[in-house]
Amino acid sequence: MEEKLKLVGISKSFPGVKALDNVDITLRKGTVHAIVGENGAGKSTLMKIISGLYRMDSGHIYLDGKEVTFSSPQESSHAGIAMIYQELNYFPDLSIEENLFMNRLPSSFGFMKWRELRKKCLELFEDKNINYHPENKVKDLSISDIQMLEILKAVAFNAEIIIMDEPTSSISNEDVEHLFNTIENLKKEGISILYISHKMDEIFKIADDITVLRDGKSVVTGLVSEFNSDSIITHMVGRSIENIYPKKKVAKQNIVLSVQNLSRSGIFENISFDVKAGEIVGFAGLIGAGRTEVARAVFGLDHYDSGSIFVEGNKAKITSPSSAIKNGIILLTEDRKREGIFSVRNVLENISISSLRVKKGAFINLKQERNEVIDIFNKLQVRAPSVDVNISTLSGGNQQKVILCRWLLVNAKVMIFDEPTRGIDVGAKFEIYNIMQKLAEMNKVAIVMISSELPELIGMCDKIYVMNRGNIAGCVEGNNMTQENIMRMAAGVGG
Numbered sequence: 025m026e027e028k029l030k031l032v033g034i035s036k037s038f039p040g041v042k043a044l045d046n047v048d049i050t051l052r053k054g055t056v057h058a059i060v061g062e063n064g065a066g067k068s069t070l071m072k073i074i075s076g077l078y079r080m081d082s083g084h085i086y087l088d089g090k091e092v093t094f095s096s097p098q099e100s101s102h103a104g105i106a107m108i109y110q111e112l113n114y115f116p117d118l119s120i121e122e123n124l125f126m127n128r129l130p131s132s133f134g135f136m137k138w139r140e141l142r143k144k145c146l147e148l149f150e151d152k153n154i155n156y157h158p159e160n161k162v163k164d165l166s167i168s169d170i171q172m173l174e175i176l177k178a179v180a181f182n183a184e185i186i187i188m189d190e191p192t193s194s195i196s197n198e199d200v201e202h203l204f205n206t207i208e209n210l211k212k213e214g215i216s217i218l219y220i221s222h223k224m225d226e227i228f229k230i231a232d233d234i235t236v237l238r239d240g241k242s243v244v245t246g247l248v249s250e251f252n253s254d255s256i257i258t259h260m261v262g263r264s265i266e267n268i269y270p271k272k273k274v275a276k277q278n279i280v281l282s283v284q285n286l287s288r289s290g291i292f293e294n295i296s297f298d299v300k301a302g303e304i305v306g307f308a309g310l311i312g313a314g315r316t317e318v319a320r321a322v323f324g325l326d327h328y329d330s331g332s333i334f335v336e337g338n339k340a341k342i343t344s345p346s347s348a349i350k351n352g353i354i355l356l357t358e359d360r361k362r363e364g365i366f367s368v369r370n371v372l373e374n375i376s377i378s379s380l381r382v383k384k385g386a387f388i389n390l391k392q393e394r395n396e397v398i399d400i401f402n403k404l405q406v407r408a409p410s411v412d413v414n415i416s417t418l419s420g421g422n423q424q425k426v427i428l429c430r431w432l433l434v435n436a437k438v439m440i441f442d443e444p445t446r447g448i449d450v451g452a453k454f455e456i457y458n459i460m461q462k463l464a465e466m467n468k469v470a471i472v473m474i475s476s477e478l479p480e481l482i483g484m485c486d487k488i489y490v491m492n493r494g495n496i497a498g499c500v501e502g503n504n505m506t507q508e509n510i511m512r513m514a515a516g517v518g519g
Contacts, residue, residue, distance in 0.1 A: 028051050171203065261454075305473070309490060320355070354438070371412070372411040375429045441473045
């Protein structure tokens, strides 16, 4: 099969770090080439070079056998390369047709040619058998619908190579299947796909070739049939991970968090559960079941209509995140980019922001603040040149560690982890699991873990509450913690 895109010796450095070091990748026409690696391995940097956002320091890019260079995303786009980012780029208050043809809107003398736009849009929908109305606002669509529009936009502008960055991180299982069917159809049309994912089952389902990156280098490339999950993980982290879930039995102590009959009209109803010190309690459920909404209410991000929250036997009045923190409750949010990090601030400020207690009179003791931050930064082995770099330069897994550093400085009694491993690699997941286990072993912290990945809930939790349509459908523990039992409850067909 002919080569569509060939990368030879690609290198790129930033201040204090070499992001890519002599990377080689060959993408064959009409195939899916999976790029895997730990957070910080260089995947995103490589994709940004291909899409024209970054300039490489050295190396060569060949497209259809001809050497090319891209100094802007526009040049890459005109060459037939499209990128669909993990955080989808769209204008929610504009229509579908405006979003689809943004930057290519038909106009004459500064005036929009609306009839021509509508005609182009309807022709595209008919050609791809898409059943949307062009005038509908994008904000009224589901995430999976918006993702499909991004793919449609790429195809409409004659993209021959589509880069997909963690495309299934925020969509349901049903939508994942729809995406995979779309990818198969794209392959049949001769379109080539670079696919970044941390999910092994996806890779083995849709990929034709795999390249593993580690520390900015391409360590191995081959047909998907030449790998298994264990070999990929070993190549990714440079070592074998025998047991990815390090959960141990911990002697549980007194109840730390007790939620009683918590309700919010139309969202969740009569939610009751207890979490003891040293215990990891999981919450499972389908998208929209209400798990995150309960967590947000307990942390004070959203209000609740009735019910009670007790911390160490004392009734807690939670009206805001600051009141939750004062009561010893913290939340590691599922949306770290919007609600977890301060993207314009450095790592030090992101860690210390919730615990600015190191004061000299009316002023912050900057020396003590730095010492405390560097201490926890080193303990969690955050991979960054220093605490002074902007947090947006860190990989997703290391951003997650920074947020963990922040909450560990607060000396919390209750830690709620909402999708703590979403969008991070196997090695970083293992490190997060180890941190959670060590916190449990201290017998001081009660941990709530919300996850859409059932294997990690089963592997890490002492018991799991299952939610369905805003209610707790049941609780499983011990030998009853199976994917089958959990899915039955989540779907509302058993208990």
